[in-house]
Structure formats: structure tokens, C-alpha cells
Amino acid sequence: MLTVVLVILIVCALVAVMKYAKFLWRMIGLVAAILLIWLYKEDIVTWFSQSVAGDGLMSFMTDVSTTTKHVLDKVLYGLGDLI
Secondary structure (H helix, E strand, O other), rough: OHHHHHHHHHHHEEEEHHHHHHHHHHHHHHHHHHHHHHHEEEEEEEEHHHHHHHOHHHHHHHHHHHHHHHHHHHHHHHOOOOO
């Protein structure tokens, strides 16, 4: 009788782990991400302040806008030639 009860408990435990494993892994990942952010918060703040305060962010945004403008101009001129 004890063996049957143990087998039933083990099967129930396996079913519970299989059912809630996705949730548990997500919670473990979330806790790990929060821990990493908390451990490296000084480095993140330093990197962000250097990117915003320096010319890094502005030059990046300028490059993105220039590239986007060139691509859109080529597409529009190509469509204009087809029409």
C-alpha cells in the first residue's frame, strides 16, 4: 500500500513540475535579470550617462536619421521611375 501511495505522489509531483515548469523558469529568469541589473547598476548608470551626456547618442541618432532619409529617397525615386 505504501508503494502505491509513493508512486502516486511521485507521479503527481512530476505532473506538477511539468505543468508549472514554464512559469518556474520564467520566474528564475526574471530573478536572475533583476540580480544582474542590481549587481551592475553602477556600470549601467555610468554607460548611460556617458552615452547621453557625450556626443554618442546624438551622433547615433543623426546617423540613423541620415541613413533612413537616404533609404527613403532611393525607394521613392525608384517608385517614381516605375510610375
